[in-house]
Amino acid sequence: MGSKVFLISHNEFAHGLKKTIEMITGEHENLYSFGLMSGGHPDDLIEEIEALIDDEDQVFILGDLAGGSVCNAALRLSILDNITLIAGMNLSLAIQIILTPPHSESELETIINDSKAGLTQLVLNNIKQNEEDFF
Numbered sequence: 001m002g003s004k005v006f007l008i009s010h011n012e013f014a015h016g017l018k019k020t021i022e023m024i025t026g027e028h029e030n031l032y033s034f035g036l037m038s039g040g041h042p043d044d045l046i047e048e049i050e051a052l053i054d055d056e057d058q059v060f061i062l063g064d065l066a067g068g069s070v071c072n073a074a075l076r077l078s079i080l081d082n083i084t085l086i087a088g089m090n091l092s093l094a095i096q097i098i099l100t101p102p103h104s105e106s107e108l109e110t111i112i113n114d115s116k117a118g119l120t121q122l123v124l125n126n127i128k129q130n131e132e133d134f135f
Contacts, residue, residue: 003101004057006049007033007089008074009064021094031098042073050077058082060097062089084108092118 005028007014018033032052034045053059059082063071066087078085086093093115102108 002030002057004030004032004053004059005094005098005101006052006059006061007031007094008036008045008049008061008070009034009089010036010068010070011038013064017089017091017094020091021098025095025099028098036070042069045070046073046077049074053077053083055082058101058103059084060101061085062094062097063087064089086112090115090118 007017009017012035014033014035018031021031022028032049034048036042036045049061059077059080061074061077061083063074063085064087065071068087071085071087074085077083086097093111096111096114100111102111
């Protein structure tokens with residue numbers, strides 16, 4: 001069973017995130033990006049994704065915005081046992097999923113929590129005071 005990761009977003013966000021991931025980690029044959037462009041329909045993106053999925057694949061769909069049209073359209077795929085849909089994607093989450101795909105709910109929860117923990121306000125004074133911790 002292989003894993004596939006699909007980045008989905010409004011406009012170019014998913015494509016830019018894919019390029020950034022590959023700049024940092026190298027190219028990945030199992031990483032795909034889809035962006036809903038103005039005038040497009042989210043169901044068209046989901047049909048393209050469906051065509052790339054095999055029943056034996058472990059699939060992760062990372063979406064930009066919970067409640068947004070792209071994630072809402074992808075919800076229909078999340079009923080399948082081999083597909084996990086996560087909204088609110090960021091670089092940390094995407095890199096972790098692509099490099100070490102989780103094989104259990106607890107591993108997935110850890111990855112999500114780790115990506116949330118990376119959200120922090122950086123203030124120059126705090127960096128200087130805690131430089132050893134930051135670098």
